[in-house]
Each structure stands twice: as C-alpha cells, then as structure tokens.
Amino acid sequence: MEITPFPFPSHPQDDPEQVEDPSKFYALFDDNSDHFYELANPFKRLCEVHGEAVMPLKEDSDWVMDSSFFLDEEQSYGQGPAGEDELEVVSAPARTNKRARPSSSLPVSPGAEASGSGHQQQQQQQRRLWVKDRSKDWWERCNHPDFPEEEFRRCFRMSRATFDLICQELDPVVTKKNTTLRDAIPVRQRVAVCVWRLATGEPLRLVSKRFGLGISTCHKLVLEVCLAIKNVLMPKFLNWPEGERMKAIKDELEMKWGIPNVGGAMYTTHVPIIAPKENSAAYLNRRHTERNGKTCYSVTVQGVVDPKGVFTDVCIGWPGSMPDDLVLENSALYKRASQGLLRDVWVVGNSGYPLMDWVLVPYTYPNLTWGQHAFNEKVGEIGAVAKEAFARLKGRWSCLQKRTEIKLQDLPVVLGACCVLHNVCEMRNEGIDPELRFELFDDEMIPDSNGIRSMSAAQARDHIAHNLLHHGLPGTFP
Template sequence: MGLVSFTISHVLLVNQVSNIRHFSCSVHICCLRHFVKHLLLIKELDGMKEITPNNTNITNSSKLMQQRKRKADALGYDLNLATSSGGETAEKGGDGPQRRLWVKDRSKDWWDKYNSADCPDDEFRKAFQMGKQTFDTICDELNASVAKENTMLRDAVPVKQRVAVCIYRLATGESLRLVSKKFGLGISTCHKLVLEVCSAIKDVLMPKYLQWPNHESMSVISDEFQTLSGIPNVVGSMHTTHIPIIAPKVNVAAYFNKRLTDKKQKTCYSVTIQGVVNANGVFTDVCIGWPGSMPDDQVLEKSALSQRADSGLLKGVWIVGGSGYPLTDWVLVPYTQPHLTWTQHAFNEKIDEILKVSKDAFSRLKGRWSCLQKRTEMKLQDLPVVLGACCVLHNICELRDEPVEPDLVNEVVDDDDVEMVVPEVALRSEFASKARDTMAHNLLHHNHAGTSIL
C-alpha cells in the first residue's frame, strides 16, 4: 500500500508541478531521490498555508515553517514570506493576499557597510571614486529613470544600490562575479544594472554635463587657454585615446591596433575615444567607438565635431590637436616638418601646453574608471554607452572638485604617445598655414614664446 501511495503521489507531483509527460524508470536511484526531494518541497511550498497575525494556528504554523525552511536551506533555497499591499491590509484585520519571495539568499554586508551613514567619506571615495554627496546627487537625478516598482515575486533593487553597482564596476573594473558578491545580487542582474544605469546617464545626465559650449562659454574658455599659452581663440584641446577590447568575432581586422601591437609586442585590439576638453579638463565633446585601426584624422572626419565645423559653428576659433590630426581652418596642430626654426620650436611648446590639458584629462578619466584600462568583455554595441557614461561621470567629478588619487593617475599607461603624423602638405589649408605662422611670430614678438630645446 505504501509503495502504491508513493507511486501515485510521485506521478501526480510530476504532472502537476513539473509537467513532465514521460519519466524513465532507468534513472539512477540517487538522481531520482534528489529529484523527488525537490518535487516534494515544491509541493509543500505551493500548498503552504498563509500565515497572518489573525491566524489562530500561528504557533503550529511557525514550527511547520521552520521545518520547511530547513528543507529549503538544505536545497539552496531561501524561503522568505513578505506581505504585499494586500498583506498590509491583513495586518489591520483584512484578508488581503500575501506575497511569497523565493530568491537565492545572498549577503550584501559589503554594500550595507558603504550605504551606512556611518561610512567615512574618504573610505566611500576610495571605493566609488567620488564622495557621498556627489553620489547622492547622481542618484537623485537618475531616480526617475532607474527606479523600479516592487512586484509580487520580489522587491525591486533600490535606486542607490542600482547606481552603486554601475559606478563600482566602472571604478574598479572588477569582474561581474566579484561585484555580484559584494552587492548581494546575481551576476546577470549586475550586468543588466550596469547597462541600464549607463543608458540613463547618457539620456539624463549627458545633455546637462557634457555639451558643446555656447558663445558666452566659448569666450571664457578662449580667455583661459590664452592665459595658459598666449595663443588666442582656442576653445578646446583635443586628444584620441584607445580602449583595449577582446578580439571581436567579426570584422576583427578593423579593431587591430598596429601602433599598440608594435609598442607592446603583443596583439592588441581597441576602440577609440576622441575627446575635446576645456581649459579645466572637462569634456565638451566626445566621439566614441570607432575601430582601433582607424587613424586620428579619419576619426575626426567621421565625428559630429567635424559636422559642426562644416556647418560654420567653429568659424573664427581653434581646436588644438596633436600631430595625428590635419591642419585645417579650425584645427591647429604643431609644426612637424624637419629642421624647424627657433620660432616654430617655441610655438610647438605652447601647443604642447594646451595638448597637456586634454592628455591629463584622459589620464584622470582612466585613473578614475579603471574599467577603461582593462580589456572589456562587453559587447561592442554596448561600449559607446558605457564609455560615454564614464566621460559624463568624469565631468561631474571635475565640476564638483572631486579629487582623484595621484597613484591611480600615475598607474595609467600612456598608450597614445605614438601618433601617426599627418603630412601637412597634403591636408593643411593655406589659410591655416598663414594663420599659424602669424601666431608663432606674434608669440615670439610679444615674448610669450620660449623654448627649452634651443
């Protein structure tokens, strides 16, 4: 009788819970026992009696719940009963339904420590590369975009935790496995949160914190660069950096970076970030995601910045770039021909002072967001959003005077110091050539130029 009862119960459980139509009798006895153990637990959970403060069998039910919880723990489950909105009514005497949360138990002690009001600001900054006030400001501005509603299955991840997962991942470059352990979340959940928050940063914060300056702002920037170098009408310092990636499965040759491969003596693949910064190292324009084999001048030609110049919005001003860029009516570059005159050497030194602003900005960018220095496993189509979010967060930190540890900046390897020189004869304009010669002469005449070379 006991065997018949077990067989009938087994068939009912298989049909009702798992919808298994066919079950082989040849299954190994150990696997069968483990499988039935799961089914019996699921059956118990589905038939579990609701426990409310008005239930007269609370004591017996509590003992039963403890027994079932021990079974669930043995199988790796976390059985957590929490009341929904209907359950809150039941606490007041109503008969509202209850919500059952059935999720894996994970510790989030690490995050609870940093989310505590008692966490020192310096310690928080070491982990997230920004102070608690800056972090809270970002959370407030992103709240409407990243907040989620609780469901009958589980509570939504709080906004602060969602944003923290993203910023911590960008700041440390740690694997998703380690990030998930620290925040008490699943690996796939952390990956999803990083992309969601980066997308929100692009949509909500980028228009506010990373935008091309208006006429009034350009006048201020021009004055600041002229104070720095003596060169007038400069509204930006431009540089292109490379972000290492794992070799893509398609179009791999396009992402092959020959310059870095020759320098490091190992095969390198990358995508580019072209950035323009103001005199304070704040990005005003970025062009992200072109393959690493593309030279700087081609990246520039394909950028929105070039389109802005073609429409006449950069008339009468200069953006200073390195020797990898062409000399044009709006791009000012150093002299590159052999046997430079003393005046040309002196002018190049002033150009280098301006270029140092953008190079230092990229060093701080990579120092803050260590993910930019590691070969990323992210999909290529996701990279522009993530890299753009890093640039926006950099600007927020710069505008709020958030310090970056000198050691982090010093550890940044300058992989962009090997530039492909663009032949000036083929690409420069006659207007730009004469304008540069005039500026070089005026710098020397007004004693702004000096050189340590000669």
C-alpha cells in the same frame, strides 16, 4: 536564450518505475533574467512521485531547488526559512551549462502513486522554492551614514555628496516598482553596482558577491544605469560650449598660453577589447601590437576638453585600426565644423591630426624656426591638458585599462557614461588619488602631406607663431 537538455527518464503514467525509452527533459534558460522555465513534464512527474530534493551538480552553485521547481500558478508564495524569499522560479548565475539531476538517494517506490490524490496534495503542499540568500553586508556598511568618507571615496572614486547627486538625478529613470515576488533593488544600490564596476573593472562574479546580487542582475544593472547616465546626465554635463561659456574658455587659454580663440584641446585614446567575431581585422591596433609584442584589439575614444579637463565633445566606438585623422573626419564634431558652426574657434590637437581651418596642430617638418619652436611648445602644453584629462579618465575608471567583457554594441554607452561621470567629478572638484594615476601610450601617426588641409590655416598658424616669438611671452624662447 538557450535550450539546455536534461537527461531525465520519463515515467509512464501506468508505472512510474519503468525507465524504458528514456527521453530528455528540456528547460529553458533565460540569460537576461537568470531563470529556468519548464518545457516538458517528465521531470515534474518524477518530483511529484518521489517528493525528493533535486540538487545542482556543483556545490558552489548560486541556486538550490527542491520538488517545487514546478509550482502551479495558483499556488501562494510566502516567506522561506531564515528570511529567504520563496519564489516561483529559480534564480541562477549567468551560466548556460548549469544542469540539475535527481539526488542519488532518490528511491523508486512501486507504491508511490498508489497513495492516491491525498498523497499528491500533501506533496504539493510541501513543495517549496527559495532563492539563495546572498550577503549584502559589504554594501550595507558602505551605505551607512557612519561609513568613513575617505573609504567611500576610495571605493567609488567620488565623495558621498557627488554620489547622492547622481542618484537624485537618475532616480526618476532608474527606480523600479516592487512586485508580489520581491522588493525592487533600491536606486542607490543600482547606481553603486554600476559605479563600482566602472571604477574597479572587477569581474561580474566578484561584483555579484560584493553586492549580494545575481551575476546577470549586476550585468543588467550596469547597462541600465549607463544608459540612464547617457540619457539624463549627458545633456547636462557634457555639451559643446556656446556664448559666454565659450568666451570664458578662450580667454582662459589665451591668458595661459598666448594663443587666441582656442576653444579646447583634442586627443584620441584607445580602449582594449576582446577580438570581435566579425570584422576583427578592423579593430586590430597594429601600433599597440608592435610595441607590446602581443595582439591588441581596440576601439577609439576621441574627446575635446576645456582648460579644466572637462569633456565638451566625445566620439566613441570607431575601430582601433583607424588613424586619428580618419576618426576625426567621421565624428559629429567634424560635421558641425563643415557646416560652419565652429567659426572663430581653434581646437588644438597633436601631430596625429591635420591642420584645418578650425584644427590647430604643431609643425611637423624639420628645421623649424625660433617662432615655430615657440609655437610647438605652447600647442604642446595646451594639448597636454587633453592628454592629462584622458589619463584621469582611465585612472578613475579602471574598466578602461584592460580588455573589457562588454559586448561591442553596448560599449559606446558604457564608455560615454564614463566620460559623463568624469565630468561630474571634475566639475565638483573631486580629486583623484595619485596611486590611480595612469600613463597613456597612444602613438601619433602624422597624416599625409604634413597634415596641411588648408593654406589659409597654414598662414594663420605662421602668424600666431610670429606673434608668440615677438611678443616676448614667457617660455617662448628656446
């Protein structure tokens, strides 16, 4: 919230023409609602005296106003011309430097106040205010039942049936009530704004024009819907497998790659961000900076997936300077494993993770045996399932591919919503266009001591490598 000065002269009560000792008029701009509110009276008197229109400085403004900028609370509201909504406050884009000034054609009439109370009442009746009528044609076409299914899928990265399911699940949380000033934005449009923003990564100003809503309204909708996805859909579509579901995952992975008791594959990726104002060094991604030749800041997203590429666990938001093993040690997954909740389960990772009692990683030292080569090949194929899942995640939700404008404190919720929506699409067999395929470039840093944290795990890994070689499984011989 910011106080913005407006340099309008104050008009003394006895003579509206006097402009001596000019004072500043202040209006209050609310970033969350895009509304201006009155804090001082001089400009109100100016409008009452002249009854003239007051226009924005720039022609491309998203808001217009006349002397009714300061309506009395008891005034009634109706329908404006051409179907525009007549409201109490002025809707504006999310810009704090927006200013208004009286039109250059405003004459100063010496007898303006001499007309008496009847003239003031007439001016008060003529004061009106309308919000700019933005076009919603594009969204109305998309929301029409006759809109082509393939085009809908290309726009929102999912079929209409999956989109309807998400809207139905979120309806109790996202629905808003109508007010006396305007009707609430429908649930489908709210969800569509969020999904489109995540899918395309378009700037909010373009999302605003596409859906016919204010810029700050679109920003607010994205955060609200992402939070609803986290609270409503995440418990249903993103959770650690237990019981029969875990057994089915183990059986499927062993059938494909011959390694028993594997409950998932793990991978960590980076999402670029704008350098934060505080503690920016912690978010500096040196590996990406050195490879790309330009400074890169990021946050990490660690995830475990099942054989179909569905996320079963995610850890989001640790600074990009942290290596993969340190991100793992700070995750809830690590805490559950430390409490003995992952017994008889292997999570396969790449060489950036340490070898532990529940984390299975490839051999990293030189001069490997035939069995160790075979083991690395199989572990690499399982790990590729996780990497491919992250590639589809970033390909489907393009907002993860470039530096995001979202505030750092809101980013975990948005990234978590992307993971949940990814799961919904994967579970419902929503394919992804080949043109959206994204190549991941995440460097692996081998932990100290070859990443061995448990000697019993090292022995178990040797035993698995021996069995892979001597059982003659396909693809285990170089």
